[in-house]
Amino acid sequence: MAAPAHVDVGGILRPQGRPDLSTALQPYRGALDERAAAHLLRRAGFGGSPDDVRRYRGMQPSAAAAMLLALPSPNSIAPPQALPNVAQRQAFTSRRERFRARRQVTEATQLWWLNRMLSTPAPLQEKMTLYFHGHFTSRATPAFPWITYNQNALFRQYALGNLRELTRSVSKDAAMLIYLNGAQNVAAHPNENYARELMELFTLGVDNYSETDVRESARAWTGWQVERRNDTVSFDAALHDAGVKTFLGRTGNFSGDDIVDIIFAQPQCARFFAASLLNWFVYNDPEPELIEQVAASLRRSNFELAPVVETILRSNVFYSERAYRALVKSPVEFVVGAYKTLGLPAVDESALPALRLMGQNLFYPPSVAGWPGGSNWLTSGTMIARQNFLTRLLDSQTLSASSWLHSLPLATNGAASTLAQTILQGDFAPASFAELKGYLNGTGSAALASLSPENFDQRVSGAVYLTMATPAYQLN
Amino acid sequence: MRRQNFLLAAAAGLAVIAQPDHVFARALAQAPLPGLPGSERRCLVLVNLYGGNDGLNCVVPHGDAGYYQLRPGLAIAQSDVLAIDARVGLNPGMRSLKALYDKGMVAIVQGAGYPNPDHSHFRSTEIWQTAAPDRYEHTGWLGRYFDAAGLPTENLFKGVALSRVLPEALVSDRTDIPAIPGLGQYALMANRNQTARSAFWRQAHDASLPFESPYLAHVMEIEGDAQRSSEELPKLVAGYTTKAAYPATGIGRSLALAAQIVGSNLGTKVIYVEHGSFDTHVNQKTTQNSLLTQFSNAIGAFYDDLAAHGNDGRVLTLTFSEFGRRIEENGSRGTDHGEASPLFLIGGAVKGGLYGTPPNLASTNMGNVRYTVDFRNVYATVLERWLGRSSASVLNGEFATIPLLG
Numbered sequence: 001m002a003a004p005a006h007v008d009v010g011g012i013l014r015p016q017g018r019p020d021l022s023t024a025l026q027p028y029r030g031a032l033d034e035r036a037a038a039h040l041l042r043r044a045g046f047g048g049s050p051d052d053v054r055r056y057r058g059m060q061p062s063a064a065a066a067m068l069l070a071l072p073s074p075n076s077i078a079p080p081q082a083l084p085n086v087a088q089r090q091a092f093t094s095r096r097e098r099f100r101a102r103r104q105v106t107e108a109t110q111l112w113w114l115n116r117m118l119s120t121p122a123p124l125q126e127k128m129t130l131y132f133h134g135h136f137t138s139r140a141t142p143a144f145p146w147i148t149y150n151q152n153a154l155f156r157q158y159a160l161g162n163l164r165e166l167t168r169s170v171s172k173d174a175a176m177l178i179y180l181n182g183a184q185n186v187a188a189h190p191n192e193n194y195a196r197e198l199m200e201l202f203t204l205g206v207d208n209y210s211e212t213d214v215r216e217s218a219r220a221w222t223g224w225q226v227e228r229r230n231d232t233v234s235f236d237a238a239l240h241d242a243g244v245k246t247f248l249g250r251t252g253n254f255s256g257d258d259i260v261d262i263i264f265a266q267p268q269c270a271r272f273f274a275a276s277l278l279n280w281f282v283y284n285d286p287e288p289e290l291i292e293q294v295a296a297s298l299r300r301s302n303f304e305l306a307p308v309v310e311t312i313l314r315s316n317v318f319y320s321e322r323a324y325r326a327l328v329k330s331p332v333e334f335v336v337g338a339y340k341t342l343g344l345p346a347v348d349e350s351a352l353p354a355l356r357l358m359g360q361n362l363f364y365p366p367s368v369a370g371w372p373g374g375s376n377w378l379t380s381g382t383m384i385a386r387q388n389f390l391t392r393l394l395d396s397q398t399l400s401a402s403s404w405l406h407s408l409p410l411a412t413n414g415a416a417s418t419l420a421q422t423i424l425q426g427d428f429a430p431a432s433f434a435e436l437k438g439y440l441n442g443t444g445s446a447a448l449a450s451l452s453p454e455n456f457d458q459r460v461s462g463a464v465y466l467t468m469a470t471p472a473y474q475l476n
Numbered sequence: 477m478r479r480q481n482f483l484l485a486a487a488a489g490l491a492v493i494a495q496p497d498h499v500f501a502r503a504l505a506q507a508p509l510p511g512l513p514g515s516e517r518r519c520l521v522l523v524n525l526y527g528g529n530d531g532l533n534c535v536v537p538h539g540d541a542g543y544y545q546l547r548p549g550l551a552i553a554q555s556d557v558l559a560i561d562a563r564v565g566l567n568p569g570m571r572s573l574k575a576l577y578d579k580g581m582v583a584i585v586q587g588a589g590y591p592n593p594d595h596s597h598f599r600s601t602e603i604w605q606t607a608a609p610d611r612y613e614h615t616g617w618l619g620r621y622f623d624a625a626g627l628p629t630e631n632l633f634k635g636v637a638l639s640r641v642l643p644e645a646l647v648s649d650r651t652d653i654p655a656i657p658g659l660g661q662y663a664l665m666a667n668r669n670q671t672a673r674s675a676f677w678r679q680a681h682d683a684s685l686p687f688e689s690p691y692l693a694h695v696m697e698i699e700g701d702a703q704r705s706s707e708e709l710p711k712l713v714a715g716y717t718t719k720a721a722y723p724a725t726g727i728g729r730s731l732a733l734a735a736q737i738v739g740s741n742l743g744t745k746v747i748y749v750e751h752g753s754f755d756t757h758v759n760q761k762t763t764q765n766s767l768l769t770q771f772s773n774a775i776g777a778f779y780d781d782l783a784a785h786g787n788d789g790r791v792l793t794l795t796f797s798e799f800g801r802r803i804e805e806n807g808s809r810g811t812d813h814g815e816a817s818p819l820f821l822i823g824g825a826v827k828g829g830l831y832g833t834p835p836n837l838a839s840t841n842m843g844n845v846r847y848t849v850d851f852r853n854v855y856a857t858v859l860e861r862w863l864g865r866s867s868a869s870v871l872n873g874e875f876a877t878i879p880l881l882g
Binding site: 011012013014015016181184186188189191192193196197200201206211214283284321324325326327328356357359366367368369372374375376378379380381382383384385387388391392426427428429430431469471472474475 | 594596599601637641642647652653656657661663665687692696698699702705758813
């Protein structure tokens with residue numbers, strides 16, 4: 001069987017037709033219109049508020065990409081306030097106290113991150129953090145939730161950094177060492193879990209290594225230990241297998257870092273990340289030729305992400321009709337995007353159970369392969385959860401909380417057009433638009449009272465629900 | 477009519493008037509080969525014991541000294557094993573399952589696996605769910621069954637996954653299968669604009685949009701199904717009374733709902749349930765024993781409930797797990813990813829007993845249990861003898877059936 005550049009996952013669909021491969025990665029020429037600006041903000045972030053879209057409209061693609069690529073230093077970002085420090089944790093005496101603190105930590109970290117996605121001036125930093133969370137997956141350890149934030153911060157630190165260095169670092173990250181059993185991998189009893197997933201899911205893909213390579217890599221990774229009392233990771237030479245290993249055709253006394261270097265020297269590694277980045281930013285199941293072009297770009301940059309992501313975000317293929325709404329909104333994109341588009345100030349905790357039902361509980365990916373995405377997001381059950389989230393959100397907010405809904409025109413046509421344009425950039429079917437207008441002025445099939453100052457708030461929030469319930473809004 | 481079919485049909489007819497003793501009850505359940513009446517009332521409950529269930533501590537080879545040598549810290553003591561015979565027995569947590577076994581309602585297929593075993597959760601799960609060990613297949617084996625069976629599209633509950641995310645086994649090209657995490661979570665919240673919303677949903681299916689997307693058609697289909705099925709499901713199952721005490725566990729709640737769906741006669745052919753995680757790299761004994769106890773207790777209640785409604789002969793339960801685990805225990809009182817493991821078929825139509833051979837711990841595949849039964853033979857049996865469909869096109873090849881049923 002030919003080695004696929006990316007594991008073929010069910011429910012992942014490529015757009016119809018063919019891209020122009022000779023110009024696909026060349027810079028797109030022309031100023032961004034409203035649709036293109038909103039598209040860029042959805043892909044490089046979590047959607048734009050009306051103000052964001054206005055700011056990017058009219059910009060050149062290169063200037064827009066440069067603006068998104070300017071990231072603040074990770075050191076300037078304050079961790080979630082609810083995180084107890086080591087001393088505070090050791091002060092918990094009762095089981096009950098510890099249990100409650102652990103639960104609070106995970107949920108507080110989830111909420112903190114969702115609010116960063118919503119409010120950060122640099123959404124691409126959080127989008128890449130989310131990308132790495134789904135790529136280098138680790139599930140939170142319920143008994144030891146404090147380390148989850150450390151891994152999250154590591155991903156943020158490398159948001160547009162070097163992929164090889166990140167791979168080395170995440171291999172020695174406490175959450176990863178626990179999740180994939182690296183901390184139990186010792187010379188006397190090798191545990192192959194991490195060694196296998198490192199190649200299969202993180203860097204190469206199946207069929208690009210042998211079972212022997214897995215066993216030899218596991219030997220090289222022996223000795224990394226997690227001290228749970230203070231979250232530190234250390235290397236214990238006494239537990240390390242210092243013997244000679246043969247890995248992917250090379251022989252030597254390899255350490256884990258050497259294993260990463262050998263993996264990144266495989267031509268397949270750049271292809272693997274190229275396919276994954278195209279799936280994330282452009283469209284699913286990208287053509288092998290396109291993967292090859294991005295892979296070449298990754299090799300040229302020595303696996304530095306910033307220039308490669310910049311190339312993608314200003315390219316012809318990124319702004320092509322084939323890429324437009326060619327992805328399914330993930331639940332996180334759906335939830336944060338709804339707050340963002342409506343100009344609401346903060347994600348509240350009701351979003352957490354809603355996200356679980358939609359199938360994306362942050363820090364709890366369904367398997368080590370992460371969230372499969374595409375049409376896998378959409379079942380009758382998850383669709384119901386999306387609708388119910390909107391109902392609850394709109395019922396719990398007044399229009400004055402939104403940066404723009406309170407100033408919608410009282411006239412039906414004006415209100416409907418503004419909603420259709422601001423929320424969906426006009427991606428509305430004519431019949432749905434007619435029904436939306438009918439709903440707003442009370443003349444639709446539901447036969448309500450006509451739009452008036454008395455029913456304005458209620459009617460507008462109903463109309464927002466209908467707009468966000470359309471098929472187009474489920475697409476990114 | 478072929479002679480065999482005639483005989484089975486005659487036996488079925490007899491069973492209706494005769495007392496429903498064991499043999500005839502089985503014959504009745506066995507009867508519906510393709511085209512015979514009764515097959516439309518049958519349901520397959522597929523239980524994914526995800527994470528890689530360690531077969532050796534599930535169906536324990538307590539008569540094999542090698543087992544105790546290779547697992548000094550993990551082996552289950554002979555006195556604790558629920559012995560089936562001198563060679564194998566069940567994990568001590570599985571008393572309810574053992575009781576069903578003793579009634580002849582459980583078939584244990586030992587050594588189930590596939591050629592060139594893959595040790596990755598992801599790939600091996602995909603292999604079991606797509607029934608394609610040698611290629612990548614984007615549809616699941618049951619998804620292909622649904623596409624081929626051509627069941628009425630207006631029935632939204634032909635198949636039901638009791639999970640948040642649709643499992644790959646049920647991914648198909650043409651059939652939407654709802655994933656239902658639970659009844660309470662499967663309803664659109666009432667809001668004040670119910671009528672407007674319904675009207676709008678009809679309009680929202682207008683596909684004349686100013687863009688194309690590979691996912692648009694799918695989104696529209698799912699939105700329509702979500703709207704209709706969430707309105708219908710609670711009404712459809714409201715008349716059912718649960719007649720067993722299910723344990724308050726995830727698998728208990730799932731199987732209680734499964735019994736309710738079966739008992740409500742929605743025309744459901746397949747129900748998918750999941751239970752885990754069995755990925756016991758560390759401290760295996762506590763985790764696995766507890767998960768197997770939960771599974772066994774839930775199955776016990778499930779068949780009590782089904783029997784109380786006369787449905788036990790209509791439901792075949794099949795378990796699977798992406799792989800068994802390494803024979804030798806690791807340094808963390810756990811086991812690493814392995815290969816073959818046993819699977820269970822449970823139900824009134826099952827011909828109870830042990831199938832295949834116990835694992836040979838002396839002749840292994842690099843420390844793993846070698847597979848002796850291709851799982852596709854089990855799938856073929858279920859497709860042909862239970863669901864009444866030819867299996868060759870679904871499984872992309874001819875696989876002999878095993879006389880596990882009837």
